[in-house]
Amino acid sequence: xxxxxxxxxxxxxxxxxxxxxxxxxxxxxxxxxxxxxxxxxxxxxxxxxxxxxxxxxxxxxxxxxxxxxxxxxxxxxxxxxxxxxxxxxxxxxxxxxxxxxxxxxxxxxxxxxxxxxxxxxxxxxxxxxxxxxxxxxxxxxxxxxxxxxxxxxxxxxxxxxxxxxxxxxxxxxxxxxxxxxxxxxxxxxxxxxxxxxxxxxxxxxxxxxxxxxxxxxxxxxxxxxxxxxxxxxxxxxxxxxxxxxxxxxxxxxxxxxxxxxxxxxxxxxxxxxxxxxxxxxxxxxxxxxxxxxxxxxxxxxxxxxxxxxxxxxxxxxxxxxxxxxxxxxxxxxxxxxxxxxxxxxxxxxxxxxxxxxxxxxxxxxxxxxxxxxxxxxxxxxxxxxxxxxxxxxxxxxxxxxxxxxxxxxxxxxxxxxxxxxxxxxxxxxxxxxxxxxxxxxxxxxxxxxxxxxxx
Numbered sequence: 102x103x104x105x106x107x108x109x110x111x112x113x114x115x116x117x118x119x120x121x122x123x124x125x126x127x128x129x130x131x132x133x134x135x136x137x138x139x140x141x142x143x144x145x146x147x148x149x150x151x152x153x154x155x156x157x158x159x160x161x162x163x164x165x166x167x168x169x170x171x172x173x174x175x176x177x178x179x180x181x182x183x184x185x186x187x188x189x190x191x192x193x194x195x196x197x198x199x200x201x202x203x204x205x206x207x208x209x210x211x212x213x214x215x216x217x218x219x220x221x222x223x224x225x226x227x228x229x230x231x232x233x234x235x236x237x238x239x240x241x242x243x244x245x246x247x248x249x250x251x252x253x254x255x256x257x258x259x260x261x262x263x264x265x266x267x268x269x270x271x272x273x274x275x276x277x278x279x280x281x282x283x284x285x286x287x288x289x290x291x292x293x294x295x296x297x298x299x300x301x302x303x304x305x306x307x308x309x310x311x312x313x314x315x316x317x318x319x320x321x322x323x324x325x326x327x328x329x330x331x332x333x334x335x336x337x338x339x340x341x342x343x344x345x346x347x348x349x350x351x352x353x354x355x356x357x358x359x360x361x362x363x364x365x366x367x368x369x370x371x372x373x374x375x376x377x378x379x380x381x382x383x384x385x386x387x388x389x390x391x392x393x394x395x396x397x398x399x400x401x402x403x404x405x406x407x408x409x410x411x412x413x414x415x416x417x418x419x420x421x422x423x424x425x426x427x428x429x430x431x432x433x434x435x436x437x438x439x440x441x442x443x444x445x446x447x448x449x450x451x452x453x454x455x456x457x458x459x460x461x462x463x464x465x466x467x468x469x470x471x472x473x474x475x476x477x478x479x480x481x482x483x484x485x486x487x488x489x490x491x492x493x494x495x496x497x498x499x500x501x502x503x504x505x506x507x508x509x510x511x512x513x514x515x516x517x518x519x520x521x522x523x524x525x526x527x528x529x530x531x532x533x534x535x536x537x538x539x540x541x542x543x544x545x546x547x548x549x550x551x552x553x554x555x556x
Contacts, residue, residue, distance in 0.1 A: 102119055102121050102126065102156060102157065103119070103120040103156070103157075103158045103159075103160065103542060104117060104118070104119050104120070104158070104159050104160070104230065105118040105119075105120065105159075105160045105162060105167065105377070105502075106159060106160070106162065107131075107161050107162050107163055107164055108122075108164075108165070108166075108222055109162070109164060109165065109166045109167065109169060110167070110168075110472040110494075111166065111385060111474060111475050111521075111522070112156055112471075112472055113470045113551065114130055114447050115130065115131045115132065115133055115164075115377070116128055116129060116130050116131060117129050117131055118166075118167075118494065118500075118502075120281040120500040120542045121542075122542070123499060123500055123541035123542040123543075124490075124497060124498065124499060124501050124542070125494060125495060125496050125497065125498050125500050126496060127260075127388055127496055128494060128495070128496065130195070133164070134238045140178040142501070146437055151460070154403050155484070160415050161372045162504055165504050165505060165506065165507065165536065166505040166507070167494075167502050167503070167504055167505070168200075168457075168475050168494075168502065168503050168505060169475065169478075169479040169480070169491075169492060169493055169494050169501060169502055169503075170200055170201065170202040170203075170479070170501035170502055170503050170538060170539065170540065171199070171200050171201045171202070171252075171456050171457060171460075171478040171479060171482075171484070171503070172201065172202070172203045172204070172205075172478070172479060172482035172488070172491060172492060173196065173199075173201045173204045173205070173428055173429055173431065173453055173456060173482070173550050174204075174380065174426060174428045174482045174485060174486065175204075175205065175207065175356055175357065175382070175428035175429065175430045175431070176192065176196075176204045176205070176206055176207065176382060176429065176430075176431040176432075176435070176453055177206070177207050177208065177209060177210075177430075177431060177432040177449065178192050178204075178206045178223070178227070179192075179210060179346070179433060180192070180210065180223070180226050180227075181210055181211060181212070181222060181223060181226060182210050182211020183210060184520075185435065185520065186433045186434055186435055186438075186519070186520055186521055187433045187519050187520055187521070188226070188230075188520070189226045189227050189229065189232065190229075190230050191519055191520055192230065192232060192233055192453070192519070193230040193232035193429075193510070194233055194518045195431075195446065195451075195454040195517070195518035195519050196453050196454075196456075197232075197279075197451050197498075197540070197545040197546035198373045198454045198516070198535065198538070198546050199429075199453050199454045199455050199457055199458070199520055199535060200456055200457035200458035200500045200503035200505075200535040200538050200540065200543070201453055201456045201457075201538075202232075202233055202491075202539075202540040203232070203233035203234065203235075203488070203491060203501075204232060204233075204234050204235075204453070205234070205235050205236070205237060205261075205482075205486060206223070206227070206234060206235070206236050206237065207237055207239075207263055208236070208237055208238060208239030208263050208273060209239065209273055210223065212246045213239050213241075213272060213273055214237070214238060214239050215238065215239045215241060215243065215244045215272070215273075216244060216247070216251075217247075217251060217254065218257070220236060220238070220251070220257045220258070221257070221310070221322070221389065224258050225469055225520045227258075231545070233540065234258065234261065235258050235260035235486060236257075236258055236259055236260065237259070237260060237261050237262065237263035237294060238252060238259050238261070238262050238263065238352055239249055239262075239263055239273045240262055240263070240264055240273075240275045241267075241272040241273055241274060241275050242272075242275070243272060245275070245277075245280060245281075245284060246284065248262065248281075248284045248285065249284050249285065249286055252285070252286055253286055254290050259291060260291060260292070260366065260486045260487070261291040261292040261293060261294055261354075261486075262285070262291065262292075262293045262294065263294050263295075263296070263356075264281070264293060264294065264295045264296065265294060265296045265427045266295050266297055266298065266299075266337050266341065266438065267447045268302075270380065271515040274300070276300065278340075278341070278344045278348070278349075279348065281293075281349075282344070282348045282349050285349070285518035286288070287349075288351075290459065290487065290489075292352050292353065292354050292486075293351075293352070293354070294353070294354045294355075294356050294487055295337075295341050295354070295356060296356055296357075296403070297334060297337040297338045297341055297354065297355050297356070297358075297363070297404075298329055298333045298337050298403070299332075299333045299334075299335055299336040299337040299340070302330065302332055302333035302336055303328060303329055303333050306327060306328040306329070306333070306481055309327050310324050310327055310328055313327075313443070314442070314443050314444040315442065315443075315444070316443065317442065318397070319393055319394050319395065319396065319397030319398075320393055320394045320397070320511045321397075321443050322393045322397045322398060322400075322401055322443055322446075323390055323393045324443060325401050325443060325448075326390050326393075326406055326407065326408075328442075329404055329406060330402060330409060331359075331360050331362070331404045333362055334358075334359060334362075334404055335360065335362050335363065335366075335496055335537050338355060338358075338362075338363045338366050338367075339366060341353065341371045342366055342367070342375060343360070343376060345370070345375050345376070345377055346370060346373065351374040352377070352378070353376070353377050353378075354378045354380070354485060355367060355377065355378070355379040355380070355382055356376070356379075356424075356428070356430070357380060357381070357382045357385065357404060357428070357430045358379045358380065358381055358385070358415075358424065359381075359404040359406075359407055359411075359413045359415070360407060360414075360415060361411065361414035361417070361418050362410055363379070364379065364415065364418045364423050364424060364508050365418070367379045368423055376544055378425045378426065378481075378485060378538075379425060379426070380424065380425065380426035380427065380428040381415070381419060381424045381426075381427060381428075382427075382428060382429060382430040382452070382453060383414065383427070383429065383449055383455075383459040383460070383463060384400065384402060384406070384430075384452070384525070385404075385406070385407070385418060386412065386415065386463050386467070387462075387463065387466075387526075388400050388402065388406050388412075388525070389406055389407060389411075389412040389458070390406050390407065390408050390409070390524075391409050392406065393406070395490070396525050398439040398440055398441070398443075398446040399439060399450065399523065399525045400435050400450065401439070401443075401446055401447075401448050401449075402430070402432070402450055403448040404448075405448075406427050416463075416466075416467045417467075419463065419467055419469060420467040420468045420469045422469065422473050424477070425477065425481045425485075426481045426482055426553070427460050427474070427477040427478050428482075429452030429453050429455075429456055429459075430449070430450075430452065431451055431452045431453035431519075431521040432449025432450060432451070432522035433445045433449065433450075433451040433520065434449055434521055435520075435521055435522075436521070436522070436523055439523075443444035443552070450524075450525055451517055451519045451521055451523070451524055452524075453519075454516050454517055454518050454524075455516060455524065455526060455531075456478070457478070457503060457533075457536065458506065458510065458512065458531045458533065458534060459526070459531065460474055460477070461474065461476055461505070461531070461532055461533050462529075462531040462532060465532050472479060479491075479492040479493065480492040480493050499540075500539060500541055500542040501538065501539060501540050501541065502538075502539050503535050503538050503539070504535075504536045504537040505534075505535060505536065505538075506533050506535075506536045506548075507533060508534070508535045509530055509531070509532055509533070510530070510531050510532075510533060510534035511528065511529070511530050511531075511533060512524065512527055512528065512529045512530075513527060513528075514527050534541060534548065536548045537549075
């Protein structure tokens with residue numbers, strides 16, 4: 102038995118927790134056993150490596166906040182095929198540094214995760230990293246007739262289907278929703294996730310603004326938001342939700358929502374009984390089109406940044422708890438790739454290394470309770486993916502938790518574990534940092550010795 106003592110929940114209550122065999126055995130509420138002046142002297146960790154703790158070990162949290170470890174439902178591993186940007190080992194270390202112990206990986210690797218062999222190759226690489234994972238299967242014209250059998254294959258670590266309804270990458274584009282409804286399994290155990298941007302609107306805007314794509318300088322990147330306009334997101338999300346209501350009638354999820362209108366569409370649909378959820382990425386809450394002049398290609402992503410007014414409206418809905426899930430859309434690219442012209446700079450920013458830091462920063466900035474913010478990172482993602490033993494600190498669940506420091510932290514480039522080696526958040530002050538991450542009773546990250554690992 103391993104015991105965690107002197108821990109505080111998000112609501113401030115103190116507790117002790119017993120762990121055995123990687124699972125939580127018991128949680129007991131306690132009174133504050135520490136004097137305020139003693140907190141800084143209590144050792145955070147009592148281990149020097151990443152092996153399973155010996156029986157009888159006591160880990161003293163020293164009055165710090167202990168939260169369930171996060172699950173990031175939207176990451177891009179880049180492995181296989183693009184490992185100069187990221188591989189599963191660097192993804193694992195970055196995730197643990199951000200307080201994330203499990204991820205759902207998107208299909209746009211090389212080869213794309215669209216066949217059984219591609220899934221199996223990615224699974225072999227992911228297992229070697231030690232990071233818990235599942236994959237979203239990609240869909241396109243080349244594999245539409247195999248979708249049902251792949252999603253029902255119990256040997257494949259698939260958590261759902263990713264539909265790129267707007268063109269973002271190669272063969273991963275599919276907009277025939279009627280056919281999709283016919284080929285999907287009749288039961289909805291695995292969620293269908295949409296990248297929701299209307300391709301027709303994007304194509305028309307692209308033609309309209311094509312001359313601006315050859316301009317140089319950071320400010321020129323604002324045309325990306327004009328081409329992939331809010332209208333493109335609104336139109337697509339309306340279409341997808343109506344399809345879910347009238348035809349599919351099973352759970353769907355809208356990825357990286359970037360506008361308040363879409364959140365309102367999702368809320369209205371749920372009120373009508375449509376099983377739809379959505380997620381928001383930190384960059385859509387913390388950056389706007391006003392940041393292109395300063396950061397240029399470093400804040401180019403799909404969907405793109407929105408106007409300051411739209412970001413303010415989205416953040417109000419975030420503060421009201423209208424969005425179920427917080428996900429980073431971690432998508433690393435090298436600086437050499439990013440600093441191409443507007444047309445050729447790839448979309449995407451890294452983020453998983455800063456998951457809990459950015460979540461709590463958003464929580465404090467916009468006035469969302471910590472309890473609700475933590476649910477967006479833990480229980481809601483676990484529910485979406487069907488992971489019954491994760492996402493909550495409760496007896497019988499996996500002993501996945503993070504210890505959060507109370508001191509303000511300044512984000513530095515060295516926080517990025519990904520091979521890309523940069524972050525648009527460098528220099529930002531956030532209200533806390535992750536001091537330790539535990540997965541199934543093992544410490545996989547400790548800031549005290551500035552390293553990550555797995556036994």
